[in-house]
Amino acid sequence: MPISRMDLGDASSPEALVTRILKAEPNLPVPVPIQELCGKLGIVRIEYLDTDEFDGVLVTDAKRSEGTILAKRGGEPRRRFTLAHELAHFLMAHHVPDQPGRFTCKGSDLLRVTAKEGDQRQRREVEANRFATLLLMPPHLLRAAMAAFHGADLRHVLVLAHDFAVGKEAAARAYVQYHPERIAVVVAANGRVQRCYRGLSFPALIPAIGSPVPTGSLYLSDRHRPNIASDIAACSSDIWIDVKRDLHAPTLSEQVYLQQNGFALILLRLEAAPEESAEERRLNEGWRHRFHSGRR
Numbered sequence: 001m002p003i004s005r006m007d008l009g010d011a012s013s014p015e016a017l018v019t020r021i022l023k024a025e026p027n028l029p030v031p032v033p034i035q036e037l038c039g040k041l042g043i044v045r046i047e048y049l050d051t052d053e054f055d056g057v058l059v060t061d062a063k064r065s066e067g068t069i070l071a072k073r074g075g076e077p078r079r080r081f082t083l084a085h086e087l088a089h090f091l092m093a094h095h096v097p098d099q100p101g102r103f104t105c106k107g108s109d110l111l112r113v114t115a116k117e118g119d120q121r122q123r124r125e126v127e128a129n130r131f132a133t134l135l136l137m138p139p140h141l142l143r144a145a146m147a148a149f150h151g152a153d154l155r156h157v158l159v160l161a162h163d164f165a166v167g168k169e170a171a172a173r174a175y176v177q178y179h180p181e182r183i184a185v186v187v188a189a190n191g192r193v194q195r196c197y198r199g200l201s202f203p204a205l206i207p208a209i210g211s212p213v214p215t216g217s218l219y220l221s222d223r224h225r226p227n228i229a230s231d232i233a234a235c236s237s238d239i240w241i242d243v244k245r246d247l248h249a250p251t252l253s254e255q256v257y258l259q260q261n262g263f264a265l266i267l268l269r270l271e272a273a274p275e276e277s278a279e280e281r282r283l284n285e286g287w288r289h290r291f292h293s294g295r296r
């Protein structure tokens, strides 16, 4: 592996850094050898963290001359994500640690995908997660893997999680983002919505984070077996999304994957809206035209 920190130049954003890394390592295998990459990029030691308080810790100096990553014991996919996340803090000089020389990241930090405006700490965690996701699932390799899939199916997420050696939730997040159809994945536990990842064109969900999974969802059926993706079934779209009264209700389908730890992934897929006919389009344009002319 020929890469060194020299190859990163002045890159400082997650996207720019990963672009440089992929340029220096064009034949990166899958799963991405994250431990080896850490070693090449200035992480001199990787150790286990014997505390439940944090998932990952990076010990380094302000100049980032070298770093040590401590990661919690646990499953390999989670540990790999933690290493990539801490490597991000190490490589991004503008990330300022909580205490001098020590970044301490909790499980919730490693799941953070949005930051409150003006909250520098949250922003830093979001950037580290973006870097980790891009590095462990490089876009060109992810697209190539996804080209083999047809339709939307949680079994694809399981394949990605296995092949890229990432957690199922991280794989689901990437799947939703790169999938051409209108899909979303809801993470549920104890009957409640914990997190939600929507593709770009998927509308906002009605149930807020922390609220119960809506009545009528396939998730509430008691026929699910752990670690087996359910069949895909149609559901009433208005339990998940706001259906305007004057529009046709779109067709929404659900699929559930229950994990042994009580967490579940719920895939939501929205049928493409029917193309408006040429006649409808003419009518609509006519109305729009009259509306605008009337205002002049």
Ligand SMILES: [Zn+2]
Pocket (backbone or CB within 6 Å): 085, 089, 103, 104, 105, 109, 124, 125, 128
């Ligand atoms: Zn962090």
